[in-house]
Amino acid sequence: xxxxxxxxxxxxxxxxxxxxxxxxxxxxxxxxxxxxxxxxxxxxxxxxxxxxxxxxxxxxxxxxxxxxxxxxxxxxxxxxxxxxxxxxxxxxxxxxxxxxxxxxxxxxxxxxxxxxxxxxxxxxxxxxxxxxxxxxxxxxxxxxxxxxxxxxxxxxxxxxxxxxxxxxxxxxxxxxxxxxxxxxxxxxxxxxxxxxxxxxxxxxxxxxxxxxxxxx
Amino acid sequence: xxxxxxxxxxxxxxxxxxxxxxxxxxxxxxxxxxxxxxxxxxxxxxxxxxxxxxxxxxxxxxxxxxxxxxxxxxxxxxxxxxxxxxxxxxxxxxxxxxxxxxxxxxxxxxxxxxxxxxxxxxxxxxxxxxxxxxxxxxxxxxxxxxxxxxxxxxxxxxxxxxxxxxxxxxxxxxxxxxxxxxxxxxxxxxxxxxxxxxxxxxxxxxxxxxxxxxxx
Amino acid sequence: xxxxxxxxxxxxxxxxxxxxxxxxxxxxxxxxxxxxxxxxxxxxxxxxxxxxxxxxxxxxxxxxxxxxxxxxxxxxxxxxxxxxxxxxxxxxxxxxxxxxxxxxxxxxxxxxxxxxxxxxxxxxxxxxxxxxxxxxxxxxxxxxxxxxxxxxxxxxxxxxxxxxxxxxxxxxxxxxxxxxxxxxxxxxxxxxxxxxxxxxxxxxxxxxxxxxxxxx
Amino acid sequence: xxxxxxxxxxxxxxxxxxxxxxxxxxxxxxxxxxxxxxxxxxxxxxxxxxxxxxxxxxxxxxxxxxxxxxxxxxxxxxxxxxxxxxxxxxxxxxxxxxxxxxxxxxxxxxxxxxxxxxxxxxxxxxxxxxxxxxxxxxxxxxxxxxxxxxxxxxxxxxxxxxxxxxxxxxxxxxxxxxxxxxxxxxxxxxxxxxxxxxxxxxxxxxxxxxxxxxxx
DNA sequence: GATGAATGAGTGTTCATTCAT
DNA sequence: CATGAATGAACACTCATTCAT
Numbered sequence: 032x033x034x035x036x037x038x039x040x041x042x043x044x045x046x047x048x049x050x051x052x053x054x055x056x057x058x059x060x061x062x063x064x065x066x067x068x069x070x071x072x073x074x075x076x077x078x079x080x081x082x083x084x085x086x087x088x089x090x091x092x093x094x095x096x097x098x099x100x101x102x103x104x105x106x107x108x109x110x111x112x113x114x115x116x117x118x119x120x121x122x123x124x125x126x127x128x129x130x131x132x133x134x135x136x137x138x139x140x141x142x143x144x145x146x147x148x149x150x151x152x153x154x155x156x157x158x159x160x161x162x163x164x165x166x167x168x169x170x171x172x173x174x175x176x177x178x179x180x181x182x183x184x185x186x187x188x189x190x191x192x193x194x195x196x197x198x199x200x201x202x203x204x205x206x207x208x209x210x211x212x213x214x215x216x217x218x219x220x221x222x223x224x225x226x227x228x229x230x231x232x233x234x235x236x237x238x239x240x241x242x243x244x245x246x247x
Numbered sequence: 248x249x250x251x252x253x254x255x256x257x258x259x260x261x262x263x264x265x266x267x268x269x270x271x272x273x274x275x276x277x278x279x280x281x282x283x284x285x286x287x288x289x290x291x292x293x294x295x296x297x298x299x300x301x302x303x304x305x306x307x308x309x310x311x312x313x314x315x316x317x318x319x320x321x322x323x324x325x326x327x328x329x330x331x332x333x334x335x336x337x338x339x340x341x342x343x344x345x346x347x348x349x350x351x352x353x354x355x356x357x358x359x360x361x362x363x364x365x366x367x368x369x370x371x372x373x374x375x376x377x378x379x380x381x382x383x384x385x386x387x388x389x390x391x392x393x394x395x396x397x398x399x400x401x402x403x404x405x406x407x408x409x410x411x412x413x414x415x416x417x418x419x420x421x422x423x424x425x426x427x428x429x430x431x432x433x434x435x436x437x438x439x440x441x442x443x444x445x446x447x448x449x450x451x452x453x454x455x456x457x458x459x460x461x462x463x
Numbered sequence: 464x465x466x467x468x469x470x471x472x473x474x475x476x477x478x479x480x481x482x483x484x485x486x487x488x489x490x491x492x493x494x495x496x497x498x499x500x501x502x503x504x505x506x507x508x509x510x511x512x513x514x515x516x517x518x519x520x521x522x523x524x525x526x527x528x529x530x531x532x533x534x535x536x537x538x539x540x541x542x543x544x545x546x547x548x549x550x551x552x553x554x555x556x557x558x559x560x561x562x563x564x565x566x567x568x569x570x571x572x573x574x575x576x577x578x579x580x581x582x583x584x585x586x587x588x589x590x591x592x593x594x595x596x597x598x599x600x601x602x603x604x605x606x607x608x609x610x611x612x613x614x615x616x617x618x619x620x621x622x623x624x625x626x627x628x629x630x631x632x633x634x635x636x637x638x639x640x641x642x643x644x645x646x647x648x649x650x651x652x653x654x655x656x657x658x659x660x661x662x663x664x665x666x667x668x669x670x671x672x673x674x675x676x677x678x679x
Numbered sequence: 680x681x682x683x684x685x686x687x688x689x690x691x692x693x694x695x696x697x698x699x700x701x702x703x704x705x706x707x708x709x710x711x712x713x714x715x716x717x718x719x720x721x722x723x724x725x726x727x728x729x730x731x732x733x734x735x736x737x738x739x740x741x742x743x744x745x746x747x748x749x750x751x752x753x754x755x756x757x758x759x760x761x762x763x764x765x766x767x768x769x770x771x772x773x774x775x776x777x778x779x780x781x782x783x784x785x786x787x788x789x790x791x792x793x794x795x796x797x798x799x800x801x802x803x804x805x806x807x808x809x810x811x812x813x814x815x816x817x818x819x820x821x822x823x824x825x826x827x828x829x830x831x832x833x834x835x836x837x838x839x840x841x842x843x844x845x846x847x848x849x850x851x852x853x854x855x856x857x858x859x860x861x862x863x864x865x866x867x868x869x870x871x872x873x874x875x876x877x878x879x880x881x882x883x884x885x886x887x888x889x890x891x892x893x894x895x
Numbered sequence: 896g897a898t899g900a901a902t903g904a905g906t907g908t909t910c911a912t913t914c915a916t
Numbered sequence: 917c918a919t920g921a922a923t924g925a926a927c928a929c930t931c932a933t934t935c936a937t
Binding site: 714715716726727729730735736 | 927
């Protein structure tokens with residue numbers, strides 16, 4: 032628990048409004064770039080209150096992060112069970128779809144993650160990234176182990192490496208779509224205009240089949 | 248060309264010192280976090296000069312970026328030719344090694360790239376990222392096309408997707424190593440202690456052979 | 464009486480806790496530097512109560528001062544009678560010893576006095592200092608008059624001046640010892656390492672015998 | 680040297696105005712109570728300038744202190760030589776007179792000294808007090824040693840103790856007069872209305888002759 | 896062309912005080 | 917009667933930018 036009891040005693044609706052506004056602010060400007068002045072102006076509350084609630088900027092940031100994690104976990108929990116029993120390609124595609132939906136529904140969550148990822152000054156950066164990465168890796172590992180049990184995986188596959196590859200590629204896929212407004216869409220199939228789902232299918236197939244010619 | 252002629256007329260050594268110091272500053276704090284006050288103090292030049300040379304903070308930033316791109320391109324040009332004619336796996340591994348060497352030799356270049364990548368406020372972010380990404384994609388495409396000519400690639404491979412996958416995985420590999428001081432090294436083979444080269448070999452092999460069982 | 468009846472109706476123990484905590488706070492930071500926010504956090508009581516009890520910060524300060532005076536008077540009352548009938552030098556030394564003991568036992572009392580002494584913004588400063596000084600002067604005057612009756616004093620001695628000298632020197636002696644952690648102990652016999660008692664003896668003897676050569 | 684070169688380059692008149700205003704501010708409110716906002720408003724300069732000149736509040740404080748010391752030393756240097764060769768009582772009286780004149784002419788200097796003396800939070804307090812005390816003690820010691828050579832002192836007099844007594848009494852004399860507006864004049868000859876010079880004469884005579892009856 | 900003094904809006908943070916509950 | 921959420925002015929300090937010299 033990091034926010035003061037003062038904050039905990041607030042009506043839920045007000046709590047949500049504050050954390051939501053702060054999430055906006057941090058997502059837009061990163062930790063250093065977020066302005067508490069701008070935040071309280073937007074929220075229509077006094078500056079003193081922020082400090083009463085969270086002690087300092089870092090405290091607010093931590094609270095926002097925890098809030099964001101809750102949002103994500105809640106969302107993913109709903110997605111998780113649905114694909115049980117299906118083959119790996121399908122599950123990966125559904126995971127990507129869930130990720131894309133999350134980005135579209137709550138763009139600031141993903142934005143916050145990206146902002147913090149490389150901002151040296153952000154407090155708790157280590158913990159925060161570790162938490163996200165651990166979750167992501169465990170998720171991939173679960174999928175792969177299920178697939179292994181179903182005999183879907185290439186014999187001799189290094190699971191650690193596979194998790195790494197999946198993590199990297201899927202995250203980059205999400206990044207590319209969250210930044211497609213930028214010049215050239217950052218290059219993912221830049222020329223084409225297929226739907227994201229089609230792109231995802233090709234990428235997943237490429238990952239499963241590999242790049243190299245088969246010696247068999 | 249964005250820097251004023253005043254700057255162009257400076258002795259090359261002084262130009263280099265200024266751009267180098269500014270690169271440090273931007274790499275350390277991102278665009279928003281960089282302080283011109285701190286910069287001029289470090290450089291021992293007058294504050295007015297910065298504005299005479301570059302107009303404003305954004306102008307300095309653009310000059311630094313151009314300077315950084317030059318450094319990288321020069322470095323990679325040296326690396327490029329060496330692996331001509333070898334097989335794809337070797338060339339990918341050598342590219343990774345070159346990337347790691349670059350990170351170790353010029354850590355601020357990679358740092359700047361990462362900082363800017365997700366900092367909304369940074370001017371020219373779009374152009375800058377597009378330039379870097381285009382270079383990176385072209386590099387991968389060259390490798391893949393050579394490999395295709397040599398019959399190393401799986402028939403039916405979607406080149407665009409393959410480029411995307413390579414770009415994502417190789418960049419993530421570099422990021423993981425540049426941030427390995429962070430909690431858990433951000434999870435790359437977190438348990439093991441092999442050398443980076445060994446990790447790279449396993450990852451590349453996984454990419455080439457694919458994750459899935461071969462139907463053949 | 465300045466504290467509200469609400470405060471008077473509190474259980475004695477709670478009253479004492481509050482005044483004691485406030486004494487700490489004022490002694491540590493002076494009037495201006497004391498923080499009511501910090502105080503209530505330390506005490507675990509609500510902020511509103513302080514204002515209910517004392518009206519405002521100045522009211523609390525006055526109450527603390529009265530409380531402090533009570534503590535001192537009570538302490539000195541115990542010390543007073545003991546030296547009756549002894550010679551002046553002994554009584555002065557015992558007074559100094561009592562002062563030193565007080566400083567060691569209740570350092571915050573002396574600290575508060577010193578802090579307030581020269582802090583212009585402190586309310587009631589005049590009254591407070593006058594009270595303390597009047598007490599101190601009366602104490603010295605009592606000793607001197609007893610000594611006069613016993614024929615211990617130099618004929619022609621100006622009692623007012625003697626009181627002034629004693630007051631100044633004895634207080635400075637206490638200050639020096641309460642600040643001996645500061646650079647050079649503020650210079651009291653800085654080189655030597657005798658015990659405080661020895662230093663006191665020399666000082667008292669110097670006062671009694673005077674600095675000048677005796678014409679007699 | 681503690682103030683930045685920026686400050687050193689200012690016209691002397693402006694430097695003087697700034698240090699003088701700051702001296703006022705610190706003397707009135709102590710270190711903690713002084714407001715840089717109020718200061719710059721009073722001076723009619725911008726807030727940024729203060730920080731450009733002195734780095735931070737503590738830097739300004741140090742500069743003010745150094746400035747104050749210079750003022751005092753300059754003043755005392757003028758006073759010093761004049762009393763050479765006279766007897767101890769005369770020299771002490773002239774010293775007191777000089778002190779009183781200083782307090783009247785530059786009341787803020789003495790005020791600053793008193794404020795800082797017991798304000799825990801003030802930076803450099805140790806150094807500052809040590810400097811002042813060392814000067815004061817050395818001054819007294821000089822007088823006493825001259826008097827000793829002239830055979831004016833009581834044989835067996837402990838010089839250290841005598842210095843301590845003189846320092847304490849003379850300083851208190853000055854304090855009493857600088858605070859005589861306070862309730863009861865803090866008790867120095869409170870009833871009477873003689874001139875300060877008369878009071879000083881009695882006090883000095885008391886010190887020289889001692890309080891006790893002479894056994895001779 | 897180079898300098899660096901000046902600026903004022905901006906930052907996060909603390910404070911004594913109020914008042915509805 | 918006690919509470920503690922709310923407040924906004926004040927705090928020290930940093931910033932990119934300007935412009936007279």
